[in-house]
Amino acid sequence: xxxSRAKIQPRVLKGFRDYLPPAMMIREKIxxxxxxxxxxxxxxxxxxxxxxxxxxxxxxxxEETDRQLYKFQDHGGRWVAxxxxxxxxxxRFAAEHIHQLGxxxxxxxIGTVWRGENPQRGRYREFVQCDFDIIGxxxxxxxxxxxxxxxxxxxxIGFQEFTIRxxxxxxxxxxxxxxxxxxxxxxxxxxxxxLPKVGPPQVLKEIEESGVAPERAKSFLEQxxxxxxxxxxxxxxxxxxxxxxxxxxxxxxxxNLREVLAGVEAAGIPRSCVxxxxxxxxxxxxxxxxxxxxxxxxxxxxxxxxxxxxxxxxAALYTDQELPGVGASLGLDRLLAAMEKLEMxxxxxxxxxxxxxxxxxxxxxxxxxxxxxxxxxxxxxxFYPEPKKLGHQLKYADRRGFPVAVIVGxxxxxxxxxxxxDLKNGVETTVPLxxxxxxxxxxxxxxxxxxxxxTAD
Amino acid sequence: xxxSRAKIQPRVLKGFRDYLPPAMMIREKIxxxxxxxxxxxxxxxxxxxxxxxxxxxxxxxxEETDRQLYKFQDHGGRWVAxxxxxxxxxxRFAAEHIHQLGxxxxxxxIGTVWRGENPQRGRYREFVQCDFDIIGxxxxxxxxxxxxxxxxxxxxIGFQEFTIRxxxxxxxxxxxxxxxxxxxxxxxxxxxxxLPKVGPPQVLKEIEESGVAPERAKSFLEQxxxxxxxxxxxxxxxxxxxxxxxxxxxxxxxxNLREVLAGVEAAGIPRSCVxxxxxxxxxxxxxxxxxxxxxxxxxxxxxxxxxxxxxxxxAALYTDQELPGVGASLGLDRLLAAMEKLEMxxxxxxxxxxxxxxxxxxxxxxxxxxxxxxxxxxxxxxFYPEPKKLGHQLKYADRRGFPVAVIVGxxxxxxxxxxxxDLKNGVETTVPLxxxxxxxxxxxxxxxxxxxxxTAD
Numbered sequence: 001x002x003x004s005r006a007k008i009q010p011r012v013l014k015g016f017r018d019y020l021p022p023a024m025m026i027r028e029k030i031x032x033x034x035x036x037x038x039x040x041x042x043x044x045x046x047x048x049x050x051x052x053x054x055x056x057x058x059x060x061x062x063e064e065t066d067r068q069l070y071k072f073q074d075h076g077g078r079w080v081a082x083x084x085x086x087x088x089x090x091x092r093f094a095a096e097h098i099h100q101l102g103x104x105x106x107x108x109x110i111g112t113v114w115r116g117e118n119p120q121r122g123r124y125r126e127f128v129q130c131d132f133d134i135i136g137x138x139x140x141x142x143x144x145x146x147x148x149x150x151x152x153x154x155x156x157i158g159f160q161e162f163t164i165r166x167x168x169x170x171x172x173x174x175x176x177x178x179x180x181x182x183x184x185x186x187x188x189x190x191x192x193x194x195l196p197k198v199g200p201p202q203v204l205k206e207i208e209e210s211g212v213a214p215e216r217a218k219s220f221l222e223q224x225x226x227x228x229x230x231x232x233x234x235x236x237x238x239x240x241x242x243x244x245x246x247x248x249x250x251x252x253x254x255x256n257l258r259e260v261l262a263g264v265e266a267a268g269i270p271r272s273c274v275x276x277x278x279x280x281x282x283x284x285x286x287x288x289x290x291x292x293x294x295x296x297x298x299x300x301x302x303x304x305x306x307x308x309x310x311x312x313x314x315a316a317l318y319t320d321q322e323l324p325g326v327g328a329s330l331g332l333d334r335l336l337a338a339m340e341k342l343e344m345x346x347x348x349x350x351x352x353x354x355x356x357x358x359x360x361x362x363x364x365x366x367x368x369x370x371x372x373x374x375x376x377x378x379x380x381x382x383f384y385p386e387p388k389k390l391g392h393q394l395k396y397a398d399r400r401g402f403p404v405a406v407i408v409g410x411x412x413x414x415x416x417x418x419x420x421x422d423l424k425n426g427v428e429t430t431v432p433l434x435x436x437x438x439x440x441x442x443x444x445x446x447x448x449x450x451x452x453x454x455t456a457d
Numbered sequence: 458x459x460x461s462r463a464k465i466q467p468r469v470l471k472g473f474r475d476y477l478p479p480a481m482m483i484r485e486k487i488x489x490x491x492x493x494x495x496x497x498x499x500x501x502x503x504x505x506x507x508x509x510x511x512x513x514x515x516x517x518x519x520e521e522t523d524r525q526l527y528k529f530q531d532h533g534g535r536w537v538a539x540x541x542x543x544x545x546x547x548x549r550f551a552a553e554h555i556h557q558l559g560x561x562x563x564x565x566x567i568g569t570v571w572r573g574e575n576p577q578r579g580r581y582r583e584f585v586q587c588d589f590d591i592i593g594x595x596x597x598x599x600x601x602x603x604x605x606x607x608x609x610x611x612x613x614i615g616f617q618e619f620t621i622r623x624x625x626x627x628x629x630x631x632x633x634x635x636x637x638x639x640x641x642x643x644x645x646x647x648x649x650x651x652l653p654k655v656g657p658p659q660v661l662k663e664i665e666e667s668g669v670a671p672e673r674a675k676s677f678l679e680q681x682x683x684x685x686x687x688x689x690x691x692x693x694x695x696x697x698x699x700x701x702x703x704x705x706x707x708x709x710x711x712x713n714l715r716e717v718l719a720g721v722e723a724a725g726i727p728r729s730c731v732x733x734x735x736x737x738x739x740x741x742x743x744x745x746x747x748x749x750x751x752x753x754x755x756x757x758x759x760x761x762x763x764x765x766x767x768x769x770x771x772a773a774l775y776t777d778q779e780l781p782g783v784g785a786s787l788g789l790d791r792l793l794a795a796m797e798k799l800e801m802x803x804x805x806x807x808x809x810x811x812x813x814x815x816x817x818x819x820x821x822x823x824x825x826x827x828x829x830x831x832x833x834x835x836x837x838x839x840f841y842p843e844p845k846k847l848g849h850q851l852k853y854a855d856r857r858g859f860p861v862a863v864i865v866g867x868x869x870x871x872x873x874x875x876x877x878x879d880l881k882n883g884v885e886t887t888v889p890l891x892x893x894x895x896x897x898x899x900x901x902x903x904x905x906x907x908x909x910x911x912t913a914d
Contacts, residue, residue: 007552008512008513012509013509013535013537016508017506018503018554019503020503020554020558021502021558021564024501024502027504028502032489039808040809040832040836040837041838042807042809042837042839043808044806045482045808046476046478046481047476048475048476049469050507051470051583052469053468053470055465056465068532070508070529074470074527076471092467093467096468096475097477101478101806104843106839114507114508116531126508137843139843141843144825145842263822266821266826267825317464319467351499352496352499364598364720365720368598368724369724371724372724375609379497380496380497380499381497382499382563383602385594385598385602386598396559396561
């Protein structure tokens with residue numbers, strides 16, 4: 001019975017997205033890899049509510065974030081808001097639970113966040129963040145580990161060529177100190193952060209606009225760019241040593257960078273994967289030490305796909321306990337944009353390996369048994385639910401991108417065999433149909449192991 | 458520097474929860490199993506926004522749900538609301554995308570939903586649903602598959618004894634028809650749904666309160682309960698055949714139940730796992746065919762941990778295309794309550810297998826190398842970031858429940874060995890420390906394979 005009432009137009013809000021199976025499969029795959037890599041370093045998962053008291057979230061990300069907050073009064077008249085990142089909720093969480101959990105605490109959190117900003121290409125009002133942090137330690141071992149996690153993460157997802165660009169905020173502070181520009185650090189570093197996007201003249205203009213004399217602005221930017229032009233990390237460190245001069249902060253920054261680089265190398269990361277870059281500032285004001293950005297060699301225009309840094313005190317707004325830490329966040333949407341561009345994703349609509357066609361209604365129970373046996377062999381099996389024409393069923397299979405089809409009609413049942421079709425090359429083989437479907441299972445595994453390509457499964 | 462400003466009290470909203478590592482690890486584990494089982498039947502993942510237009514969500518779950526909606530006006534003045542289940546968004550999704558995706562469509566969706574109801578024990582304002590549905594087919598093959606998925610799901614999570622209780626709404630309609638009570642179907646079935654919770658007298662009272670004559674109310678309930686008292690499914694089917702009498706709908710319901718049972722058995726599910734239960738009604742009005750509830754033998758008081766059913770038309774509010782289907786939803790919170798009660802979860806705070814202590818600062822790079830090598834062996838390794846006293850580090854390891862600790866001090870480095878400690882029984886062994894850490898990796902794997910118990914990993 002069709003409902004004759006007026007229909008409600010099915011649509012999603014601007015800036016929000018439905019994920020259809022091909023997109024969702026690859027998203028799930030990446031999140032699974034992230035969880036696996038985070039865990040392999042001993043990071044534990046946590047989660048926090050999507051809704052928090054407004055006072056917890058307000059004023060933590062600056063004016064722009066405040067404007068973008070989805071906030072409202074709940075049923076009890078409380079002002080609440082949807083989280084706009086995972087850092088602020090983690091700070092609140094740490095203040096509340098750190099006594100129970102103890103330090104150092106290594107946590108990861110994969111969750112949805114909401115920002116009511118103007119949707120642009122590649123910018124959404126709802127998106128997923130994949131954060132990991134080590135808090136409660138100032139040890140550079142944690143800074144080194146952060147770079148190792150980023151490296152393993154991108155490798156596990158399937159990227160061969162990428163660069164983790166590392167800097168230390170103290171180095172920039174040192175250069176600013178030497179030039180007498182400490183007080184202008186915030187606007188200068190915010191401007192510097194835009195360097196790869198807008199280029200040196202625009203950065204210079206912005207620094208000058210914040211009230212810095214043109215020649216000093218120029219001197220700062222030149223030193224950063226000229227040190228960064230050194231291809232070799234060790235020469236670059238020497239250039240930075242000169243640039244920070246006698247500044248204690250600056251010298252400590254250079255020493256830290258040197259130790260982080262040496263540690264990353266000792267852990268076996270190829271030297272080419274990690275590059276010092278004195279122009280990396282990170283927009284967020286709360287970074288105080290090592291900062292990270294990660295660029296894909298084949299898609300640098302997408303921007304950093306994994307960024308983060310060290311901070312002095314995570315949860316100062318909620319607790320007196322000092323919680324220094326370091327962490328980073330994987331940008332799922334940017335990563336997916338890159339993977340699509342680099343054709344690293346298939347368009348399969350099904351996560352199943354095997355399509356079992358349904359012909360002979362009399363044999364319904366035999367099909368059910370075959371499917372169960374194949375699943376017991378570790379195969380994912382989709383059984384077509386209706387005994388429709390083979391052409392119709394194969395169209396369904398084709399549209400969804402199954403790698404293998406199993407075809408058993410009355411004729412095959414009578415002969416005690418099954419047909420297995422490799423749907424990538426069209427080759428069909430016939431195998432005996434023993435009660436446990438061993439031959440069939442083996443034949444399917446053989447076909448699957450011969451098919452290549454990165455899939456969502 | 459500690460921030461001396463007044464602190465904001467760190468707290469979560471009533472009815473909302475933080476998940477600490479032990480809770481989150483087991484939640485992630487169950488969601489991973491659910492994804493794996495759903496995929497093994499060819500269900501594809503999808504996702505939809507947490508926020509939808511209010512008009513999409515309003516009036517779809519009844520008055521109570523409307524009252525519980527978290528709704529507000531967004532930055533553009535649009536009325537929006539947080540989803541209160543995954544079924545309504547899936548209906549909207551199907552109406553919008555079914556032409557592109559085609560039928561039958563098998564989808565799963567694991568997502569957070571929000572309901573501003575009064576928080577009670579075990580009831581939250583934010584919780585996760587794990588739904589799976591097959592839409593676009595009336596074939597009983599889909600009803601059978603739904604029971605198979607539920608069976609595999611609970612088995613994979615680790616439950617040995619449970620009962621999937623199956624009924625068919627048409628059987629209940631048939632009995633009601635025979636008694637001339639069709640028009641009272643909605644209140645009667647709502648009352649019947651509470652049977653296990655409130656008992657027969659209360660159900661009877663509620664049916665009578667809806668305006669049904671006491672003797673007819675009694676007759677209905679007696680027939681349902683007496684048929685349900687048959688231990689054997691086949692005798693139960695016979696009793697139901699009598700109860701529905703000449704009703705076409707009722708007879709079709711009995712036939713369908715018989716076919717579903719036979720199919721489930723043919724697929725190899727033990728007979729004891731699936732039980733007909735004519736008192737299962739499900740509160741939701743939109744179920745029209747097979748209905749499912751699942752009870753754990755060791756914790757029946759927790760209620761159904763996986764419920765669902767067949768419906769005639771999913772998306773009638775948004776499209777003219779008829780989309781019959783069948784599906785169910787795994788109740789994550791109930792399942793976890795049961796697992797905790799049955800002591801099926803460990804209290805580990807870390808997902809890592811191996812704790813590597815840090816003693817000798819001079820050997821920092823060697824520790825980094827050892828950790829990398831062990832990870833390359835598939836181990837999860839947490840390296841303590843500071844060279845603190847061993848007692849302090851072992852306390853950290855103990856508190857987090859690592860199974861294995863690796864201890865290499867100056868003495869061990871000098872001798873070219875490593876100590877491996879089984880933290881479950883305290884036994885310590887010493888192995889050679891070759892450059893690739895092969896011996897060490899093997900020794901750890903041996904210890905891990907000897908340790909038993911269900912863990913979150």
